[in-house]
Amino acid sequence: MWVLQTPPIVRQGPFQSHLSCTSRVLSRFRVAFVSLNPSADPIKDSKSDNNRLIQSLCKEGNLKQALQLLRSVRNPTQQTFEQLIYCCAQQNSLDGGLDVHRCLVNSGFDQDPFLATKLINMYYEFGSIDHARKVFDETQERTIYVWNALFRVLAMVGCGEELLDLYGQMNWIGIPSDRFTYTYVLKACVVSELSVCPLRKGKEIHAHILRHGHEANIHIMTTLLDVYAKFGCISYANSVFGAMTAKNFVSWSAMIACYAKNEMSMKALEMFQLMVLEARDLLPNSVTMVSVLQACAGLAALEHGKMTHGYILRRGLDSILPVLSTLITMYGKCGEISMGQRVFDKMKSRDVVSWNSLISIYGMHGFGKEAIQIFESMIHQGVSPSYISFIAVLGACSHSGLVEEGKVLFESMHSKYRIQPGMEHYACVVDLLGRANRLDEAIELIEDMHFEPGPTVWGSLLGSCRIHCNVELAKRASTMLFELEPRNAGNYVLLADIYAEAKMWNEAKSVMRQLEARSLPKLPGCSWIEVKRKIYSFVSVDEYNPQIEELHALLIKLSTEMKQQGYVPQTNVVLYDLDEEEKESIVLGHSEKLAVAFGLINTVKGETIRITKNLRLCEDCHAVTKFISKFANREILVRDVNRFHHFRDGVCSCGDYW
DNA sequence: ATAGGGTTAG
Numbered sequence: 001m002w003v004l005q006t007p008p009i010v011r012q013g014p015f016q017s018h019l020s021c022t023s024r025v026l027s028r029f030r031v032a033f034v035s036l037n038p039s040a041d042p043i044k045d046s047k048s049d050n051n052r053l054i055q056s057l058c059k060e061g062n063l064k065q066a067l068q069l070l071r072s073v074r075n076p077t078q079q080t081f082e083q084l085i086y087c088c089a090q091q092n093s094l095d096g097g098l099d100v101h102r103c104l105v106n107s108g109f110d111q112d113p114f115l116a117t118k119l120i121n122m123y124y125e126f127g128s129i130d131h132a133r134k135v136f137d138e139t140q141e142r143t144i145y146v147w148n149a150l151f152r153v154l155a156m157v158g159c160g161e162e163l164l165d166l167y168g169q170m171n172w173i174g175i176p177s178d179r180f181t182y183t184y185v186l187k188a189c190v191v192s193e194l195s196v197c198p199l200r201k202g203k204e205i206h207a208h209i210l211r212h213g214h215e216a217n218i219h220i221m222t223t224l225l226d227v228y229a230k231f232g233c234i235s236y237a238n239s240v241f242g243a244m245t246a247k248n249f250v251s252w253s254a255m256i257a258c259y260a261k262n263e264m265s266m267k268a269l270e271m272f273q274l275m276v277l278e279a280r281d282l283l284p285n286s287v288t289m290v291s292v293l294q295a296c297a298g299l300a301a302l303e304h305g306k307m308t309h310g311y312i313l314r315r316g317l318d319s320i321l322p323v324l325s326t327l328i329t330m331y332g333k334c335g336e337i338s339m340g341q342r343v344f345d346k347m348k349s350r351d352v353v354s355w356n357s358l359i360s361i362y363g364m365h366g367f368g369k370e371a372i373q374i375f376e377s378m379i380h381q382g383v384s385p386s387y388i389s390f391i392a393v394l395g396a397c398s399h400s401g402l403v404e405e406g407k408v409l410f411e412s413m414h415s416k417y418r419i420q421p422g423m424e425h426y427a428c429v430v431d432l433l434g435r436a437n438r439l440d441e442a443i444e445l446i447e448d449m450h451f452e453p454g455p456t457v458w459g460s461l462l463g464s465c466r467i468h469c470n471v472e473l474a475k476r477a478s479t480m481l482f483e484l485e486p487r488n489a490g491n492y493v494l495l496a497d498i499y500a501e502a503k504m505w506n507e508a509k510s511v512m513r514q515l516e517a518r519s520l521p522k523l524p525g526c527s528w529i530e531v532k533r534k535i536y537s538f539v540s541v542d543e544y545n546p547q548i549e550e551l552h553a554l555l556i557k558l559s560t561e562m563k564q565q566g567y568v569p570q571t572n573v574v575l576y577d578l579d580e581e582e583k584e585s586i587v588l589g590h591s592e593k594l595a596v597a598f599g600l601i602n603t604v605k606g607e608t609i610r611i612t613k614n615l616r617l618c619e620d621c622h623a624v625t626k627f628i629s630k631f632a633n634r635e636i637l638v639r640d641v642n643r644f645h646h647f648r649d650g651v652c653s654c655g656d657y658w
Numbered sequence: 659a660t661a662g663g664g665t666t667a668g
Contacts, residue, residue: 184660222662225662286665287663323664325666356665359667392667395668
């Protein structure tokens with residue numbers, strides 16, 4: 001939380017002298033005013049008129065004159081103060097706000113709960129949370145509006161601990177929560193770092209809501225659904241959704257967003273179908289469509305994406321910026337940069353997010369130079385880069401190995417654009433240096449960081465150690481990672497991989513034993529392919545796939561051909577102690593190869609095969625796909641968890657650098 | 659008087 005440095009609110013003493021020194025100015029003003037209305041009695045009638053005049057000055061945004069006039073009014077009304085407060089908030093004038101606050105106290109409105117809520121909101125607009133809290137503390141008669149106003153502020157800035165403490169006090173006093181209170185308290189669980197388990201707290205509040213008979217309130221229940229969604233508790237979210245007696249399009253959108261954000265894109269699309277077909281009276285809006293597009297992007301389902309684009313056009317939602325940014329990203333993630341570019345070119349107005357979307361799709365396809373050019377033309381057109389612009393452009397550099405360019409950009413971030421590099425930027429640069437085998441520079445950068453490096457930074461380093469087989473540095477990175485995220489199985493697998501690569505079998509085995517002892521869930525490798533608007537998914541060594549025999553036969557045939565041309569299966573990714581033949585069969589059963597084989601069988605010649613994968617592409621799959629692209633004369637597009645690979649005629653667009 | 663779902667990266 002950040003708080004503006006502001007002078008304290010003074011009630012007596014200095015306040016009086018301040019008034020007396022400004023009253024001279026005001027008396028001059030009053031003369032001017034009165035002279036404009038010669039018929040009015042200068043003292044008596046100006047009272048109500050001045051109130052009205054202040055209010056209209058406020059509405060015009062003329063804060064300065066309104067404040068001057070305020071001094072001359074003997075009895076300002078509640079409405080006058082309300083308008084003044086709005087005006088200060090709108091003009092972002094903290095000084096004005098403090099001034100109004102002082103006058104308000106002096107006029108005896110300091111215990112008015114209505115104005116207290118207005119003041120709390122005003123101070124929130126200025127970012128002065130301490131002032132907002134002070135208003136709350138000094139108000140004796142705390143109506144539910146006053147409580148809710150402060151709850152709203154605390155939830156917005158992420159002071160969940162403070163909010164929950166106050167909420168406890170409120171319950172203790174016996175003030176009943178209303179439907180607004182619950183939404184703020186729920187939101188606080190998501191946005192704040194709590195000392196108690198936030199999910200548990202959420203469930204507790206869920207119980208309060210049910211106990212007090214709010215289960216039919218659509219706002220509360222939708223917020224609750226969203227809270228569970230943000231914690232990744234899909235089944236809880238779904239059961240809240242199912243239990244809702246009335247659902248509107250926001251509830252549906254929240255449920256779709258829940259699936260889209262929790263790697264259940266397929267479910268999200270199904271939900272959208274249901275919404276369109278079953279809940280006909282509920283029209284999806286732009287917010288709904290953003291989540292639907294994200295789901296299409298998640299699956300790299302180009303046909304679904306195009307259909308969704310068509311729907312957006314028909315519904316006239318194609319001029320809404322967030323929709324367009326998401327469309328650009330969707331096309332990029334479906335492998336169609338040119339379509340993304342076309343959406344961007346057609347836009348009538350663009351914001352920094354639109355630019356960021358374009359930069360990042362070029363980046364993930366390995367067009368680093370182009371991404372930098374776009375970044376530069378954005379600046380040239382007067383759009384200042386944001387925190388995320390730098391993540392996008394630095395990421396682009398690291399996918400293309402543009403080390404020097406990336407370093408210059410990283411340097412310019414603070415010196416030229418006054419943006420403090422955050423964790424994500426460090427993670428990008430560590431990745432950039434690490435991939436280029438400049439591991440010593442990478443570790444130097446980590447040591448120079450002005451805050452504690454988090455798991456993403458060490459993760460980048462460990463990934464680079466994997467590529468360049470640096471055991472010593474890998475030990476250091478993994479020690480940190482095991483401490484920071486002990487439940488992430490991926491780190492153990494990566495370290496074991498590195499040991500295996502270095503033929504340190506005992507160490508590799510011991511890491512895997514540790515992993516098993518902790519019984520952590522390992523993310524299974526999974527690949528998808530869209531064929532004729534249907535999405536098919538594959539897991540490694542997929543015994544239940546109805547076409548598995550046919551797929552295997554094709555892969556064995558291909559692998560035999562490849563071996564004749566000098567291909568050697570790269571089985572070192574298999575960490576189990578098996579003989580070479582068994583290892584080969586495991587590698588040949590990788591989900592990505594099954595998806596490629598499925599694509600070869602089920603699509604026509606000349607059609608691009610598009611595959612998505614939830615992990616990084618393994619070396620063997622990479623080598624095999626290169627071969628197949630030449631042998632079968634097919635373009636194959638693979639999106640792994642980091643980036644795109646375009647395979648054509650035996651080469652990959654990543655230049656074997658990924 | 660106050661409220662619910664979303665945009666870009668990794």
